[in-house]
Amino acid sequence: MSFLYENLLALTWQQVTMWVIGGILIYLAIAKEMEPSLLLPIGFGAILVNMPFSGAVNQFINGILQEGPLTSLYEAGIANELFPLLLFIGIGAMCDFGPLLSNPVLMIFGAAAQFGIFFTFCIGSMFFPVNDAASIATIGAADGPTAIVVAQVLKSNYLGPIMVAAYSYMALVPIIQPPVIRLLTTRRERMIRMDYEPKEVSKLTRILFPIIITVIAGLISPAAVSLVGFLMFGNLLKECGVLKGLSDTAQDALANIITLILGITIASQMQAESFLRLDTLMILGLGLFAFIFDTAGGVLFAKFLNLFLKKKVNPMIGAAGISAFPMSGRIIHKMGLEEDNQNFLLMHSMGVNVSGQIASVIAGGLIMSFFM
């Protein structure tokens, strides 16, 4: 009869704590609808892998390796960066670069809003080895797949906490960004109106844009070419106009299948012994720091530009340069309307937001080329 209770006796308080963390993630996904497609599988997976002798992950039992399906999925799709890259095809197919193409100058805000990544790296390097500090800083890219690829390529020891932090903070963008923006801007600045003069973007431009970006990013940062390339391949499927079936599949079925597998596979890295450490708290703190400084970098850069511009820009749009697309763009638009109900910033903030998507991927590539 001992088999009935010996597993129960093997249960540790750390594993129970992981169940609670899993439960919180599931609660946030369902009750608060925070990134449910990722937080729910991650939360459930956290419970699954933290059973005593869980068969979901590899276990040595009596010296014999028993392979678990989640470890196999991890080896097959995350250890070689395949799943995040495939997800990028779907994201690329979902992205509409129209607002950015009609006003390409918005691109520079994407660059400014990656400040937090590099600044957090400097802070993190005081506590962690450079490969881990660089991987942790990439949480600030607000871009889950990029964070996974960078952490994997740089062989970080903290893949689990980094992935959880990256996806959780993406969901917290509506809570994190507004107070930072309000702190750095006056009401008068937040009320600045920006005219929107829509320009027709030709089909040729829409088709050549993803190809040109891939070539430029590949030449400047070869390490990022797969990240940028898969993103732009997805966009090219959408914009070419002759592959509607593939584009729809990438946006819908492919993205959903990969997201489903990715979430629960990430949880294989959330075993109590590797997750419940002081380091994890530090990583969560540094990730938040990176998000805040990315937002601040974008806003302060816009304010700096306003010193020279005759036609001022609303500094809030700089904050949309983080990658969390389209959430960040929408938040800026909403904040503009809260200050002045006739201030429509949506097209500008969305343009900056998609530039942030591109910039975060290039930033990830630069980080990889620095430390590989």
Place this chain on the structure above:
Amino acid sequence: MNFTPANFVANLQYLLKGELGLFFALGIIALSTIVLNKISEKK
């Protein structure tokens, strides 16, 4: 985990390199897009 404050200063170069690299890459992409828009406008 060791606390090594000197690493902050030593790694500031990456902040500069990273931001310069980003502005350079996105600047070229923006310029290419402007040129592309002009070319396709004429057509």
